[in-house]
Amino acid sequence: MKTIEEINEKIKKGKVVVVTAEEMIDITKKKGTKKAAQYVDVVTTGTFGPMCSSGMFVNVGHSKPRIKIGGGKCSLNDVPAYCGIAAVDLYIGATASPDDDPRNTVYPGAFKYGGGHVIEDFVNGKDIRLVATAYGTDCYPRKKIETYINKNTVNEAYLYNPRNSYQNYNVAVNVSDKMIHTYMGSLKPNMNNASYSSAGQLSPLLKDPKYRTIGIGTRIFLGGTVGYVSWNGTQHNPSALRSPDGLPRAGAGTLAVTGNAKEMNGGFLKGASFVGYGATMFVGLGIPIPILDEEMAYFTSRSDEDFWAQVVDYSHDYPERIPKSLCEVTYAQLKSGKININGKEVPTYPISSYSKAQEIASILKEWISVGSFLLSSPVAPLPGIDAGIKMNTLEER
Amino acid sequence: MKKRIILRFKRSTIDKPIVYKLVKDYNLIFNILRANISPKAESMMVMEIEGTEQNFKKGIKYLKDLNIDMESIEQDIRRDELKCVHCGVCTSVCAPDALHIADRKSMKVEFDYERCVACELCVKVCPVKAMSVFFD
Numbered sequence: 001m002k003t004i005e006e007i008n009e010k011i012k013k014g015k016v017v018v019v020t021a022e023e024m025i026d027i028t029k030k031k032g033t034k035k036a037a038q039y040v041d042v043v044t045t046g047t048f049g050p051m052c053s054s055g056m057f058v059n060v061g062h063s064k065p066r067i068k069i070g071g072g073k074c075s076l077n078d079v080p081a082y083c084g085i086a087a088v089d090l091y092i093g094a095t096a097s098p099d100d101d102p103r104n105t106v107y108p109g110a111f112k113y114g115g116g117h118v119i120e121d122f123v124n125g126k127d128i129r130l131v132a133t134a135y136g137t138d139c140y141p142r143k144k145i146e147t148y149i150n151k152n153t154v155n156e157a158y159l160y161n162p163r164n165s166y167q168n169y170n171v172a173v174n175v176s177d178k179m180i181h182t183y184m185g186s187l188k189p190n191m192n193n194a195s196y197s198s199a200g201q202l203s204p205l206l207k208d209p210k211y212r213t214i215g216i217g218t219r220i221f222l223g224g225t226v227g228y229v230s231w232n233g234t235q236h237n238p239s240a241l242r243s244p245d246g247l248p249r250a251g252a253g254t255l256a257v258t259g260n261a262k263e264m265n266g267g268f269l270k271g272a273s274f275v276g277y278g279a280t281m282f283v284g285l286g287i288p289i290p291i292l293d294e295e296m297a298y299f300t301s302r303s304d305e306d307f308w309a310q311v312v313d314y315s316h317d318y319p320e321r322i323p324k325s326l327c328e329v330t331y332a333q334l335k336s337g338k339i340n341i342n343g344k345e346v347p348t349y350p351i352s353s354y355s356k357a358q359e360i361a362s363i364l365k366e367w368i369s370v371g372s373f374l375l376s377s378p379v380a381p382l383p384g385i386d387a388g389i390k391m392n393t394l395e396e397r
Numbered sequence: 398m399k400k401r402i403i404l405r406f407k408r409s410t411i412d413k414p415i416v417y418k419l420v421k422d423y424n425l426i427f428n429i430l431r432a433n434i435s436p437k438a439e440s441m442m443v444m445e446i447e448g449t450e451q452n453f454k455k456g457i458k459y460l461k462d463l464n465i466d467m468e469s470i471e472q473d474i475r476r477d478e479l480k481c482v483h484c485g486v487c488t489s490v491c492a493p494d495a496l497h498i499a500d501r502k503s504m505k506v507e508f509d510y511e512r513c514v515a516c517e518l519c520v521k522v523c524p525v526k527a528m529s530v531f532f533d
Binding site: 354356 | 490
């Protein structure tokens with residue numbers, strides 16, 4: 001019915017009709033999916049949550065004399081970075097903690113500063129202390145360096161996040177009689193609270209559940225600037241449980257994404273500490289979805305009432321890898337502030353920011369309506385529902 | 398007038414019905430924000446007391462005469478609006494619902510300072526360290 005090229009022509013001419021996923025729900029309620037598909041060209045989405053599988057590659061430039069940090073050891077603001085690659089290429093991961101962080105020895109640990117905080121400081125333009133040691137070679141004689149880097153002194157700095165933007169996620173509860181501290185927050189004993197982490201009706205992959213328009217090469221909003229989908233994310237599981245119309249009812253697809261960290265800002269990349277769990281980073285990500293036909297209008301107009309998630313016990317079932325769901329709830333129920341789990345009323349709380357997700361969807365809408373952001377056709381599709389993917393587990397042998 | 402004060406009392410005074418007296422004799426409105434009463438050690442209570450200036454002074458005098466140490470609360474919980482991302486994590490630990498999500502459309506976390514009892518749990522769990530203890 002419509003192609004991405006045609007939509008891009010409309011964007012260039014300033015005639016595009018672009019709406020946020022929230023607005024699309026209302027438009028479709030009034031007009032129906034058929035008319036909505038004719039009227040709307042692009043629906044913008046957004047999400048802002050803690051995404052542990054995130055990090056940044058940095059090329060720090062060559063010192064005089066040269067040092068081969070590659071194969072040696074290095075840290076950024078005392079947080080260890082990976083340097084098992086070329087001489088001055090580093091990777092700082094969001095969950096890395098300083099070697100002298102007490103971690104959970106005094107339980108629950110605070111994890112005040114980690115890789116995510118380094119990345120936030122870096123994108124905010126702050127100086128970052130680099131300490132590196134090496135073994136010295138004929139071509140790279142230096143064995144130690146201590147200096148400062150920032151986004152103006154380094155060569156490339158780009159985010160490469162192996163798994164972001166989960167298509168749906170678990171709702172976490174604790175059925176034990178002790179408080180537990182998890183990546184889903186602190187969970188009260190006897191199922192006295194429940195946490196969830198998805199933007200629901202604003203979440204990018206929930207609005208293109210079958211990956212018809214989001215694929216490798218898709219241009220996106222990442223950390224406040226333009227980024228790209230570089231691959232499917234790790235643990236991408238298109239085979240997850242779905243409703244008859246294809247909406248995932250559990251954690252399913254994921255994205256690997258990349259973008260220029262020098263252009264990003266701390267408003268959309270934020271270091272985070274989860275008590276008793278570790279350091280991580282909030283990542284802001286948004287994807288525009290072209291309304292190619294009525295099916296895309298249908299998918300993009302599904303609302304919180306249509307999206308279901310599985311309630312999982314994080315005191316026993318999750319740690320023991322027991323694939324058990326206590327019950328299913330909708331995001332409308334989760335967002336109301338309480339859910340009913342097998343007869344018990346349980347207060348809910350989010351750990352991903354819905355208001356930030358709204359902000360991202362609005363910014364992306366603005367970029368597209370002023371013509372500064374064009375849509376892209378995927379270079380290759382993500383593995384789909386029929387790809388026969390199944391999640392492998394790690395066995396001891 | 399309305400004031401938050403911290404009361405510290407010795408073992409010998411823990412059996413005195415001070416709250417009853419404040420209400421009955423001095424017509425003061427009280428709100429116990431925190432209390433840790435123990436016969437084994439020094440006890441403390443954080444109260445918000447409200448009433449006319451005259452009654453307030455009389456009430457304070459009554460407490461002083463009982464040898465109860467008093468200090469006005471200097472400790473405040475504040476939110477750094479630039480740091481807060483409105484994720485919602487703090488709402489799970491805030492017992493008096495000072496931090497709460499009222500608007501379920503925007504899902505923004507509101508901070509109702511009047512309800513805060515300075516328990517500091519939000520300071521511990523806030524993933525972006527937007528909540529902090531502030532000393533006047």
